[in-house]
Amino acid sequence: MPSSTVTTSGSGSGSGGTQSASGPPTPSTSAEHRMQAEIDSWMGTPYVYGGTTRHGVDCSAFTQAVYRSIDIDIPRRASRQAAAAQTISRSNLRYGDLVFFNTSGSGISHCGIYLGNGEFVHASSSRGVVRDLLSHPYYSSRFVQGGRFL
Numbered sequence: 001m002p003s004s005t006v007t008t009s010g011s012g013s014g015s016g017g018t019q020s021a022s023g024p025p026t027p028s029t030s031a032e033h034r035m036q037a038e039i040d041s042w043m044g045t046p047y048v049y050g051g052t053t054r055h056g057v058d059c060s061a062f063t064q065a066v067y068r069s070i071d072i073d074i075p076r077r078a079s080r081q082a083a084a085a086q087t088i089s090r091s092n093l094r095y096g097d098l099v100f101f102n103t104s105g106s107g108i109s110h111c112g113i114y115l116g117n118g119e120f121v122h123a124s125s126s127r128g129v130v131r132d133l134l135s136h137p138y139y140s141s142r143f144v145q146g147g148r149f150l
Contacts (some may be wrong), residue, residue: 085147
């Protein structure tokens with residue numbers, strides 16, 4: 001996985017939010033604000049395969065926890081989250097949509113949450129919960145689809 005981390009000062013994106021100079025637009029709805037607060041509380045959490053706590057979390061447990069904070073139950077595994085979500089193209093992503101990747105070569109194996117302006121947050125196996133750019137060659141080449149539960 002890539003070793004660079006996106007350093008931004010923005011805090012999420014809603015379709016009606018305002019854009020900061022160095023990050024995604026700010027959340028615009030109550031659900032987006034709650035979701036962003038939950039995301040912020042997980043930032044820097046170490047990655048642990050199968051982990052579900054702030055002591056260590058994997059990608060799908062992270063997305064599940066964020067959605068649970070806004071009272072939406074989603075499946076535990078990335079592949080099941082992708083199957084249950086409304087499929088969204090990369091060009092139609094909006095704040096809170098899930099983004100799914102094939103990082104293993106055998107179907108959807110990684111997920112994150114889209115923030116806006118090409119940024120997403122996820123539990124990276126090498127860096128824990130961080131922000132990254134969808135345009136980074138590693139993620140861009142492995143992107144499969146977006147998914148919407150909102």
